Amino acid sequence: MTTETILFAGPSAAGKSNYLFRAWLSIAKSREGRLRTNGTPDELDYIWEGSNRQLSGEFAQKTQLDVSEMIVIPLMVDERKLELTVPDRPGEDWSNLYFDRRFPGHWDELITSASGILFFLPSQIPDDPIDRMQTDQFGGSNATMAQGKDMSLSGPPMQTLITDVIMMCVERRRQLNGRPMKLGIVVTAWDMLHDEDQWIGPLDHLRQEHKLLHDFVSTNADVLDMSVFGVSLFGGDLNDEEFRAEVLAGEPSRMGYTFHNLQGAVERSDDVLLPIKWALDALD
Numbered sequence: 001m002t003t004e005t006i007l008f009a010g011p012s013a014a015g016k017s018n019y020l021f022r023a024w025l026s027i028a029k030s031r032e033g034r035l036r037t038n039g040t041p042d043e044l045d046y047i048w049e050g051s052n053r054q055l056s057g058e059f060a061q062k063t064q065l066d067v068s069e070m071i072v073i074p075l076m077v078d079e080r081k082l083e084l085t086v087p088d089r090p091g092e093d094w095s096n097l098y099f100d101r102r103f104p105g106h107w108d109e110l111i112t113s114a115s116g117i118l119f120f121l122p123s124q125i126p127d128d129p130i131d132r133m134q135t136d137q138f139g140g141s142n143a144t145m146a147q148g149k150d151m152s153l154s155g156p157p158m159q160t161l162i163t164d165v166i167m168m169c170v171e172r173r174r175q176l177n178g179r180p181m182k183l184g185i186v187v188t189a190w191d192m193l194h195d196e197d198q199w200i201g202p203l204d205h206l207r208q209e210h211k212l213l214h215d216f217v218s219t220n221a222d223v224l225d226m227s228v229f230g231v232s233l234f235g236g237d238l239n240d241e242e243f244r245a246e247v248l249a250g251e252p253s254r255m256g257y258t259f260h261n262l263q264g265a266v267e268r269s270d271d272v273l274l275p276i277k278w279a280l281d282a283l284d
């Protein structure tokens with residue numbers, strides 16, 4: 001059995017845990033396609049707790065700091081047996097990486113064995129100090145981009161953090177074994193964007209909202225294997241009463257979609273597992 005690790009990375013509230021629970025709903029029910037389960041994950045109770053909350057029409061709550069560090073899902077891709085290892089750690093771990101500039105020692109094994117890393121960020125980021133240079137120009141560290149709010153204590157802009165963490169992962173991997181790996185960027189809660197903004201596609205979303213990250217992705221396309229995805233777990237917001245009723249009346253494990261640019265043009269797939277399948281070389 002090969003062990004292929006897909007790391008889930010990204011700051012707190014980026015949608016990592018809910019994506020894992022939603023992915024499990026699809027994987028557990030999967031009867032067609034190349035990707036299947038191959039036995040029961042050890043952390044089954046934890047996973048089902050999250051998935052069941054979604055089935056009852058709510059997003060799962062913030063990951064507790066004491067959850068088990070690794071969620072391992074045994075899978076089959078065609079005849080290939082593998083384990084999908086997801087360190088479902090709270091986002092603070094990834095923000096700490098940005099500030100501490102070093103990986104916790106035991107992560108080296110993960111970085112060594114990862115066949116891919118999915119970096120998560122939400123489609124809408126309240127009060128993100130998007131353009132730090134402009135902020136500085138107009139008011140230094142006391143500038144307030146959001147009216148009436150003091151942004152001087154807020155952390156780095158999301159795109160800065162993610163671009164930096166991607167570069168740190170690439171560099172650490174180069175030091176450890178130099179094997180190429182897939183780097184996916186998953187923009188979550190894609191349904192929160194207006195229809196026309198969804199259809200510009202995830203790559204142009206980055207161009208509009210996170211220029212630094214977009215430019216990093218585009219200029220490294222020939223040396224790094226990167227793709228950008230826009231994912232909606234159920235096709236709407238479970239916090240909206242009307243939509244929740246729709247989900248409860250339907251079949252949640254068949255809802256949701258992924259926008260992507262895998263063939264260049266913007267496309268919408270009904271498969272929320274697309275980023276995982278892409279990272280595992282298991283596209284149908």
Ligand SMILES: Nc1nc2c(ncn2[C@@H]2O[C@H](COP(=O)(O)OP(=O)(O)O)[C@@H](O)[C@H]2O)c(=O)[nH]1
Binds near residue numbers: 013091188189
């Ligand atoms: N509307 C919508 N919201 C989402 C979706 N996925 C995640 N969210 C929101 O993002 C929040 C944070 O998600 P969570 O999985 O806890 O993020 P984590 O801290 O990265 O594990 C959730 O509570 C939801 O409100 C989605 O597909 N649609």
Ligand SMILES: [Mg+2]
Binds near residue numbers: 091
């Ligand atoms: Mg979480």
